[in-house]
Amino acid sequence: MNLSTLRLPRPLETDGSAEKIREALAASTILLWQQGRLKVPLLHISATLVEALQRARLQRRIRFGFEDVAGRLAAEKKGIDELRQKTASQQQDRISRLLLFSGDGADRLYRHIEQIMMEHRRRLLGCRLDTDSKALGKLLGAGSAGIKVILVEHKDAVSDVLRALVNGRE
Numbered sequence: 001m002n003l004s005t006l007r008l009p010r011p012l013e014t015d016g017s018a019e020k021i022r023e024a025l026a027a028s029t030i031l032l033w034q035q036g037r038l039k040v041p042l043l044h045i046s047a048t049l050v051e052a053l054q055r056a057r058l059q060r061r062i063r064f065g066f067e068d069v070a071g072r073l074a075a076e077k078k079g080i081d082e083l084r085q086k087t088a089s090q091q092q093d094r095i096s097r098l099l100l101f102s103g104d105g106a107d108r109l110y111r112h113i114e115q116i117m118m119e120h121r122r123r124l125l126g127c128r129l130d131t132d133s134k135a136l137g138k139l140l141g142a143g144s145a146g147i148k149v150i151l152v153e154h155k156d157a158v159s160d161v162l163r164a165l166v167n168g169r170e
Contacts, residue, residue, distance in 0.1 A: 003029075003041065006125070007094040008162065009155040017166055024165040030128055033110035038117060041127045043100070043165065050139050052164035053100075053152075057140055061157035062150050064142075066112060069099065069151040073120050080123075093122040098152035098161055104132040105148050113149070125158075 003026040012018045025041040032038045043049065056062050063069050097120070101113060117126045129136060133146030140147060152158050 009094065009096060009159045011156070011159045012162060017163055020166045021162050025125075025127070032114050032117075032126075032128070033107050035107075036110060036114050038114050038126075040117075041125075042130055043127045044130050045135075045139070046164070048164040048167045049161065052157075052161045053140060053150075056152050056154075056157035056161060059154075059157060061154040062140070062152055064140075064147050064150055066109065066149045069149055070112075070116055072151065072153070073097070073116060073124065077120060095123060095125045096155045096158060097124045098158045099124055099126040099149070100129055100152065101126070101149045102129055102131055102133040102136050102147070109148060 003022055006022055006025070007013075008018045008021060012021060028042045028044070029039040030042045032040050053062070063072055099113065099117065101109075105113075113126060117124060131139075133148040134144065136150075137143065137145045137147040140150070152161055
């Protein structure tokens, strides 16, 4: 995935923050897993990022757990594919979903994440968080339950979370 040419949600492109966000995403990347082929941005947890994630959760724009995330993305892809077949126009690929995952998963989880990211690469950006699942669960109000994978579902919530990367650095 080429982060420098990544098409972000329209609100970020129009307000001029897209280039700064691309730079923030490219500033720190990591191999998804040891034998993997994908490099993903490594996001550092900041107060602004936590606030954006908590806001998205309150708006019910976050899904937890790999199975739920994979099922939701597959259903959406089916609908998008059907729409593309019905309409002759070709839509430009643009990030509209954000897949965030903790750093304490097993290789098997990261292999599955890599498959999901490849299958949905037209609209999904995957980023690894510099935290473990227990801390992520605590940050998102899940108590002591660990959360390894979350999906930010709506373009406005995705924009808000990505803006937090830049706002947290200033």
